[in-house]
Amino acid sequence: MIWPAEDLWLAMVALHPGLTVEVLPAIDSTNTELMRRARAGQAEPTLLVAETQTAGRGRLGRPWHGEAGHALTFSLGLMLKPADWSGLSLAVGLSLARSLDPQGELGVRLKWPNDLWVKRPPVSTGTPSGWGKLAGILIETALPTGIGHSGDEGRSHGREPGRYCVVGVGINIAPPVAEGLSTAPLGLQDLQSAVTAPEVLTKVAEPLLATLLAFERAGFAPLQNAFNARDALHNLNVTLSDGRHGVARGVDATGAMLVDTDQGQEAISSAEVSVRPV
Structure with a gap:
């Protein structure tokens, strides 16, 4: 695959000087790698993309794997110091939904607190009905002088100088094959047949960085109404x-x-x- 690393870097470094963009052919987990670097004192702003992820982690430690071309897996790490970390995973989800489905025509919705769901079309032969999971988010944080992690959202502790925040994203591109899940997955190619992982990265990466920087300044409150407009669970x-x-x-x-x-x-x-x- 050909990744638009240089174009992404040019766009994103304008928002956050010093940011680097890395694309690796394979790694255990992009989140794990950025947290490893943080433990070693490397807290530079980084967008880390993996073509193949062999030991990815979802919420509550659930495994999440991504094969080359079948999924987009990346993590964005940077130092943040918001007044309140509450709602960060919701802000990230909203950013992704807006980028993937700006007008809402694809039916991308937000499932609290950190998944993107799509309502499947009327059932046809051999096609599961109900909701399908399109993407998931995992957020972890590290203190500058040590490591602390929060699962989905960090919490401020006193007068911290900030935390290194690692936002992990997994988006299904090809229709996944999975059994035994309470919410069956689906891929963007179920909704847009010709889409590729590099194209999706181009859509979501820069707006995600902008969202994180805006969240640092103003928190989640300005996004409340926009989240509720895409809330998959509202009134259910x-x-x-x-x-x-x-x-x-x-x-x-x-x-x-x-x-x-x-x-x-x-x-x-x-x-x-x-x-x-x-």
Whole structure:
């Protein structure tokens, strides 16, 4: 594959001087590699792309693998110092959705807190119905003088000088083959037949960097309405990982999911909460 590394670098370095763009033929995990570098004191702004990822990780440690041409796997690492880290994964998801589906014609929606879903068209022979997972996000952070990781979102601790934030993205390009998943995956080629991983990277990378820099300045609140407009769970009956049921009502200004339960409306913000439509 031919990757537009130089063009991407020219566009992105204008937003964040010192940023480098690297494309590797294979690696265990782009997130893991940037975290390794952070442990070694290398906290330079970096866009790291892997044609093949052999030991990728999703949320809660779930494995996520990407084969050359079948998926776009990359991580963007840079120092950030927002006043509040809440809602970062939602901001990232919104950036990706806007880049992949600017007008909403493809039906790309956001599944709180860190997945991109697409509603499958009416069922046809041999085609699964319901939602399909298009992409996932994993965010980890490292302290400049040591390592701390947060799973999906970092939290500020006192008066920190900032954290090295690694935003990992996996986007299915070819229709994936997967069984036994609660939400079956689908690829961009299910929606746009000729799209390639390098083309998708060109669409999403620069806007993602701009989103992270804007989040550092203003947090999630300015994005609340835009997220809710693409919320896949809005007004659906959902069940939480602790067994409670309710109706999803969008997210608040911090990115917490609002759920109407028998006990009243609750703001769900724990990274350990898994939400599925009933």
